[in-house]
Amino acid sequence: MTTRLFGREHDVLRRAVPDDLRARLLRFYDAHARDLPWRRTRDPYAIWVSEVMLQQTRVDTVVRYYDRFLTRFPDAHALARASTDDVLSAWSGLGYYRRARLLHEGVREVVARYGGAVPEDPALRLGLPGIGRYTAGAIGSIAFDREEPIVDGNVARVLARVHAIETPLGRADTQARLWEQAETLCKGTRPGALNQALMELGATLCSKSSPRCRQCPIKKHCLAYAQGRSADLPVVPKKKPPRAVVLVALLIENADEDALVLVRGEGELFGGLWNLPMREGSGVETARALLRDLGLRARLTAKPLGELEHVLSHRQLELSLFRARLATNRLPKQTVLRLATRAELAALGVSRLTHKALDRLWGGSVAGAART
Numbered sequence: 001m002t003t004r005l006f007g008r009e010h011d012v013l014r015r016a017v018p019d020d021l022r023a024r025l026l027r028f029y030d031a032h033a034r035d036l037p038w039r040r041t042r043d044p045y046a047i048w049v050s051e052v053m054l055q056q057t058r059v060d061t062v063v064r065y066y067d068r069f070l071t072r073f074p075d076a077h078a079l080a081r082a083s084t085d086d087v088l089s090a091w092s093g094l095g096y097y098r099r100a101r102l103l104h105e106g107v108r109e110v111v112a113r114y115g116g117a118v119p120e121d122p123a124l125r126l127g128l129p130g131i132g133r134y135t136a137g138a139i140g141s142i143a144f145d146r147e148e149p150i151v152d153g154n155v156a157r158v159l160a161r162v163h164a165i166e167t168p169l170g171r172a173d174t175q176a177r178l179w180e181q182a183e184t185l186c187k188g189t190r191p192g193a194l195n196q197a198l199m200e201l202g203a204t205l206c207s208k209s210s211p212r213c214r215q216c217p218i219k220k221h222c223l224a225y226a227q228g229r230s231a232d233l234p235v236v237p238k239k240k241p242p243r244a245v246v247l248v249a250l251l252i253e254n255a256d257e258d259a260l261v262l263v264r265g266e267g268e269l270f271g272g273l274w275n276l277p278m279r280e281g282s283g284v285e286t287a288r289a290l291l292r293d294l295g296l297r298a299r300l301t302a303k304p305l306g307e308l309e310h311v312l313s314h315r316q317l318e319l320s321l322f323r324a325r326l327a328t329n330r331l332p333k334q335t336v337l338r339l340a341t342r343a344e345l346a347a348l349g350v351s352r353l354t355h356k357a358l359d360r361l362w363g364g365s366v367a368g369a370a371r372t
Helices: 007-032 044-054 059-072 076-081 084-091 098-114 122-126 133-144 153-162 172-186 191-203 283-294 352-362
Strands: 243-253 260-264 278-280 298-300 306-311 315-326 337-340
Touching (some): 007 172, 007 191, 044 059, 044 133, 059 084, 076 098, 084 098, 122 133, 133 191, 153 172, 153 191, 172 191, 243 352, 278 283, 283 315, 315 352
Parallel strands (some): 243 315
Antiparallel strands (some): 243 260, 243 278, 260 337, 298 315, 306 315
């Protein structure tokens, strides 16, 4: 016989399940949360920095950067005053440099429009450069104790298993359902801790390939566990392998061999960073053509100094490194080129790839390369 629930009794049952789920998540977080530096603050600026750093980056990597970045830029005013080169230099090695540029742009707007105080109003936060629904929700719930949901990769995995969501991650209907469930859960006391509990559970017990379901504090609420399908959910679309890109890169020293020519990167690969001049193609003729287009007179080696591989999220770069020496220490009058000494590299936003290439040229560690 099927028992049907009507009216108030049904509403009470619907509330009871999220309440018990919330309570279990909060107990788990209080007992097992990792001691991470950004969890010791309610400063919305510091939380903003941490959340941007944590996008597509491992926690143990971010730990090495977070305190150092905040020591250099302790508040919104300090970051807003900094030059782009200063910010990218402090970010060097974290990758996805567009994040740093958008953070810088957003903080400058906070200083200009709100006197340096990150706005509590979620609509105002969502209007800032680089802040989407996830980052806005993290700041709102953790810093301001507002009932604002978050959905990142870890949260999506937990909720997809709890609710046995069979549609692929990333699809519009899947995302809508995940955000709906996250919004339901964050309603109540300690929304910031609740959101962090979901992230913590996804990062530790509810992992991608080896979920430890027997130790999970919310397994009684998990449909995937009840159905024996934890290993099958969530449904993750297959990623395309990185596309191979063959490039020529120029290691162009000045006439005195104490400085190197760098170019301000444009486009999606290294936009905003200083890099070696590069061009898609291979062989010495490509290298000569690149020198001509840069307006540089230089003696070029006929054979490459060496080969280098560098893997990005969607591209596998295969570089031939050609060495050249300028006929004069003067550069054409164009803003995209500059000379930089080894000591000056530490103060510039230089890509990790360029650091690896300079190690081939000079041998050993280049100044600033430790940040990789």
